[in-house]
């Protein structure tokens with residue numbers, strides 16, 4: 001058995017045995033890591049709050065047969081301002097939930113890691129709102145290779161006569177390709193989604209509240225459709 | 239593998255949390271070795287507990303009656319309520335002998351990642367109690383975890399506008415610990431919640 005170093009952002013953890021937790025992290029090098037933190041539920045644990053969700057930590061791991069055991073942790077970035085606000089916690093929850101759904105074990109995931117890190121940094125610096133979640137989900141879809149076609153037909157690639165949006169066909173469809181697939185989106189919605197996908201988290205385009213809310217609905221359904229899994233954190237607090 | 243009835247007890251015991259195969263076997267053979275009355279007392283205690291214990295209609299603590307002993311105790315201050323995640327947290331707070339109010343068991347904590355929202359917890363019941371019992375202070379005793387924090391923030395958001403004082407157990411350094419071992423998060427909170435000497 002060997003000792004190795006790694007780092008990662010804590011996605012979630014769950015109780016394990018009497019006082020331990022299984023801590024699930026996203027490592028930039030190794031994808032999803034499932035590790036054991038011994039005694040972490042005791043108030044006297046030397047890990048303290050270092051293994052709470054959303055924390056970017058440096059780890060020393062003792063390799064085990066099934067799960068690696070954490071022997072040392074130090075915080076690289078703790079995002080303390082994010083934790084002090086309920087809306088930001090819920091937003092961060094939906095980010096890690098989506099990442100958890102797409103990340104694989106033993107698979108390098110640098111782009112996914114950097115996306116999550118940027119998302120959490122944006123939340124920590126004060127960016128909140130549905131635009132951020134929408135933009136995050138669209139970029140996540142891009143990282144895992146299922147980005148929706150928004151500016152050209154998903155079937156033929158033509159940028160003209162875009163008519164409907166189809167979850168199963170992977171985005172907008174033009175007049176010629178649509179057949180009976182897809183649904184009509186309200187004017188301006190695909191353009192707004194495209195702008196959110198391109199934008200930096202710190203410079204997200206504004207829109208009227210109902211458009212912002214519809215955009216999140218479409219992005220969420222799109223990601224849920226392609227991950228074949230519902231994102232429950234988005235339902236928390238409406 | 240053992241004879242039917244023994245194996246059945248081993249199987250049942252090993253389904254309990256924290257009890258593995260080996261421990262289950264040891265317990266089963268212990269129960270075979272002790273006086274029959276002792277084994278029967280345990281079986282009856284389990285059956286009685288399941289038949290009689292239910293949530294207190296006021297605070298959702300576990301009780302054998304309609305209301306729990308704490309809620310019925312006239313010496314306790316009905317206007318201060320300590321909010322906990324689970325019934326088993328109540329004896330933990332009670333052991334401090336520092337709290338003389340009543341409790342409210344939420345039934346869990348808000349967990350964005352697991353999709354547990356306020357609707358699945360007993361916030362509506364707490365709202366009713368605030369009105370009915372003229373509660374003036376809510377002391378939040380949820381776990382110092384992300385979920386416990388989210389729950390505390392939600393309580394503050396919902397109940398402060400009603401004129402209720404919302405406080406939370408201070409988070410800080412474990413008694414008997416060494417300062418060097420404290421992590422940044424814990425130390426940061428201890429600093430934010432520092433006390434005048």
Ligand SMILES: [Zn+2]
Pocket residue numbers: 153154155156157158173174175176177178
């Ligand atoms: Zn087309």
Ligand SMILES: [Zn+2]
Pocket residue numbers: 294295296297298299305306307308309310
């Ligand atoms: Zn009660």
